[in-house]
Amino acid sequence: MNAFLQQLRISLKLHYRNKMALIYSYLFPLIFLLAFWVLYRHETVTLARHMGELLTVSVLGGACFGLPTTMVSERERGVWRRYRLTPVPTAALVASTAAARYCILITAGLLQLGLALALGMPLPKHPVDLFIVFTFVSFAFIGLGLVMAMMADNVPAVQALGQCIFLPMLIIGGIAVPLASLPDWALHVSAFFPGRYAVEALQACVIGPGLGAARFDLLALLIIGAGGCVAGAKMFRWDAQQRFAARSGKGWVTVALLSWGVVGVMSEYQGRMLATRPADSPKQAQPSPVSTPALPAASTAPAAARAPEPPPPAPVTLSAAERKALQPDAGRKPVTRTPAPTPPEEAPPARTPPPITTVASWQAVTTADIDRDLVFDRLPSDGGIVTPIAPDDEEPDPDTADHLQYIREMLPSWQPGRVADPVQRVRNILYVAALPDVLQMPVERFAPQVVYERLQQDIPKDQLIRILYWIALHPTEGDDKALDELWALHFPNGPVDVEQTRERSAIYAVKLLGRILGKLPRRPS
Amino acid sequence: MAKVIVRELHKRYGDVLAAQGVSFQIEDGEIFGLLGPNGSGKTTTLECVVGLRQPDAGEIEVCGMDARRRPQAVKEKIGAVLQTIALQDKITPREAVSLFASFYRDTASPAQLLQRFALAEKSDVPFDTLSGGQRQRLAVALAFVNNPELVFLDEPTTGLDPQSRRELHADIAQMKRDGHTVLLTTHHIDEAELLCDRIAIIERGRIIASGPPRSLIAESTAVQSVSLTTARPLEHGWLERLPGVEDLVCDDVTVRFRTAIVSRTVAALMQVLDEHGIELTNLQVRKATLEDVFIALTGDGLPH
Numbered sequence: 122m123n124a125f126l127q128q129l130r131i132s133l134k135l136h137y138r139n140k141m142a143l144i145y146s147y148l149f150p151l152i153f154l155l156a157f158w159v160l161y162r163h164e165t166v167t168l169a170r171h172m173g174e175l176l177t178v179s180v181l182g183g184a185c186f187g188l189p190t191t192m193v194s195e196r197e198r199g200v201w202r203r204y205r206l207t208p209v210p211t212a213a214l215v216a217s218t219a220a221a222r223y224c225i226l227i228t229a230g231l232l233q234l235g236l237a238l239a240l241g242m243p244l245p246k247h248p249v250d251l252f253i254v255f256t257f258v259s260f261a262f263i264g265l266g267l268v269m270a271m272m273a274d275n276v277p278a279v280q281a282l283g284q285c286i287f288l289p290m291l292i293i294g295g296i297a298v299p300l301a302s303l304p305d306w307a308l309h310v311s312a313f314f315p316g317r318y319a320v321e322a323l324q325a326c327v328i329g330p331g332l333g334a335a336r337f338d339l340l341a342l343l344i345i346g347a348g349g350c351v352a353g354a355k356m357f358r359w360d361a362q363q364r365f366a367a368r369s370g371k372g373w374v375t376v377a378l379l380s381w382g383v384v385g386v387m388s389e390y391q392g393r394m395l396a397t398r399p400a401d402s403p404k405q406a407q408p409s410p411v412s413t414p415a416l417p418a419a420s421t422a423p424a425a426a427r428a429p430e431p432p433p434p435a436p437v438t439l440s441a442a443e444r445k446a447l448q449p450d451a452g453r454k455p456v457t458r459t460p461a462p463t464p465p466e467e468a469p470p471a472r473t474p475p476p477i478t479t480v481a482s483w484q485a486v487t488t489a490d491i492d493r494d495l496v497f498d499r500l501p502s503d504g505g506i507v508t509p510i511a512p513d514d515e516e517p518d519p520d521t522a523d524h525l526q527y528i529r530e531m532l533p534s535w536q537p538g539r540v541a542d543p544v545q546r547v548r549n550i551l552y553v554a555a556l557p558d559v560l561q562m563p564v565e566r567f568a569p570q571v572v573y574e575r576l577q578q579d580i581p582k583d584q585l586i587r588i589l590y591w592i593a594l595h596p597t598e599g600d601d602k603a604l605d606e607l608w609a610l611h612f613p614n615g616p617v618d619v620e621q622t623r624e625r626s627a628i629y630a631v632k633l634l635g636r637i638l639g640k641l642p643r644r645p646s
Numbered sequence: 647m648a649k650v651i652v653r654e655l656h657k658r659y660g661d662v663l664a665a666q667g668v669s670f671q672i673e674d675g676e677i678f679g680l681l682g683p684n685g686s687g688k689t690t691t692l693e694c695v696v697g698l699r700q701p702d703a704g705e706i707e708v709c710g711m712d713a714r715r716r717p718q719a720v721k722e723k724i725g726a727v728l729q730t731i732a733l734q735d736k737i738t739p740r741e742a743v744s745l746f747a748s749f750y751r752d753t754a755s756p757a758q759l760l761q762r763f764a765l766a767e768k769s770d771v772p773f774d775t776l777s778g779g780q781r782q783r784l785a786v787a788l789a790f791v792n793n794p795e796l797v798f799l800d801e802p803t804t805g806l807d808p809q810s811r812r813e814l815h816a817d818i819a820q821m822k823r824d825g826h827t828v829l830l831t832t833h834h835i836d837e838a839e840l841l842c843d844r845i846a847i848i849e850r851g852r853i854i855a856s857g858p859p860r861s862l863i864a865e866s867t868a869v870q871s872v873s874l875t876t877a878r879p880l881e882h883g884w885l886e887r888l889p890g891v892e893d894l895v896c897d898d899v900t901v902r903f904r905t906a907i908v909s910r911t912v913a914a915l916m917q918v919l920d921e922h923g924i925e926l927t928n929l930q931v932r933k934a935t936l937e938d939v940f941i942a943l944t945g946d947g948l949p950h
Binding site: 127139202 | 730737741
């Protein structure tokens, strides 16, 4: 035990004395986070939605590059050969090296999380669960790092091997590119990569329902980590010149690969690779989306309030009344009316607020209310990245067209789209446009047209106008159980940022209202 | 009691036979040297004994234990200095000694070790700032961290400057005085002659001679060297005809040659000088050295 602790202590000390190692393990993840934040800062809770990916990249880099680089360079120098002359068991040395790496990963993760919080990300919903999942993710990738350390004969070989794993996992493994954006074949492949399970499990703890929804992911990470550790132990080499005693030595790498295969087959068997739930057991197979609209006030505040230059496009499209409606409490009591069509921060400071009036129900909405409370000329562009809508004459690619056709056919019978309450019904159908936008799915630009068609078929025009106004001003009202049912339309399940989905629904409501009233062109500018 | 017994050790790397039936025994408290040129198999033999390599065949007993069956127990009893001094660049001597001390049950005080090997002043500087001699002393300190009964030194003075080499020789001599048993591999004949109680000469994976250096020299059939200086130059032909003369070098008044029958050759030489009235100003007869023995046995010179 003393040897384990001493080796752990020295490993950490040496790591903190190595400037390059510090840059790689701590600075790069922060730069990655900052770059992400700078690029997408107009989205209010982007960091929260992508924290799983950001943390996974940090762990992947630290465990699959940092760990094997350290081990291989020490082995090349003969440090491990010298250790072999001592009576300390191999397992103790390897375990202490892995434990040191875990300490480095967890501190890097905490730093990354801390910076994200400082940039305005809400607190993770399940911090303890997040710690547990992070440990599982670290275990899986440290196992992989051990295998790489044993496979590589020298440090350049580590870099080559690392790239072979890192890049595919980033691109088709569900880390850098959202799974929803991948073609089917890539989704099948991603099921065999640990990155997918790492992202899903971490994300479930940041904004999702927590550990309970990530049981399969944890099992997958455990299997992959165990496979890597067993293979790494069996392939262990003390000496840079030492070749594997027998061909079977290198053959142990198949154990690690087998663990990936087992996980992938299990995922395929359960139909997880396409991110859809089996119809017979939907709740077991996929994590349920968050069902409560109550979010911390900081995250529900408009992004414009925190991002001064330039004004973010999405929130500024909402009127002051809409903004007020986004506040958690505002949605639960009669909404105050305000005629100010521009965001509060843009209103002249000396302006006197008009008399406050309220609309008692959606049935009482009048054209005057709409004209007074909604603006249509500052909505996000249909050609932009927030609430996009494809032009009528744009043809989707075949896969997207198939999915759209499926949505079009299923929507009339989709249960949440048939609820008795017309407001809730419209709200539910608008989610069909809003969720692909939030998840940046391939259908995001085309789904709104299908939704608009459906709403105009299903709801009488005068009612629809009033309901859309009502939803625009009351985005946090109603329930969001429909998000749990979107799997039936072949939408991915998993953690969903409910607040953002509601916000996007409100914007789509305004856009449709503008089209119905002739205040917006049918095609995007 | 023998501290190390090696019987019929065999080790092969592909087509290369690094050890072919190597057998030797090291008694308690002695310094035993494995002497041989590079690639002769001495390091392979040492690494098999300390457990760094698995021999293909043979028996190895260390401190009364079967080293192949109980390697961990053996490692508690031994210390070793390998050819390359391998530590992380940024580790300090104090940290290294403390770390290695944590690997053993019975350990020496790190502070005392640093003091003993003259590293106290450098105990908190990074390894990559130490000189070659300081690094080698640290390697020796690490070998002594577990109060070993038996110390293995694999070419410990290779690459050291003369001063560091002398200091390390003194350390090794002190090990013997302290009662440690030492196995030393070297290709420096003078080092083996100076430090070792017994040596084994190893060539192409076989031990071709073993025993105390003086016995090896005495038992050797090696010729002796004769050098002389005269008042006037000698003719080459006179000397060539002397009995037993080999490797004759005549340079004006200085003459050198080798002979296996030194008494007869010198007697004949005196007769020639007397006949020609040439005065002898200097005459030296030098006994065979270990190098002569080695050359006689192997037919090769040693690498330097």
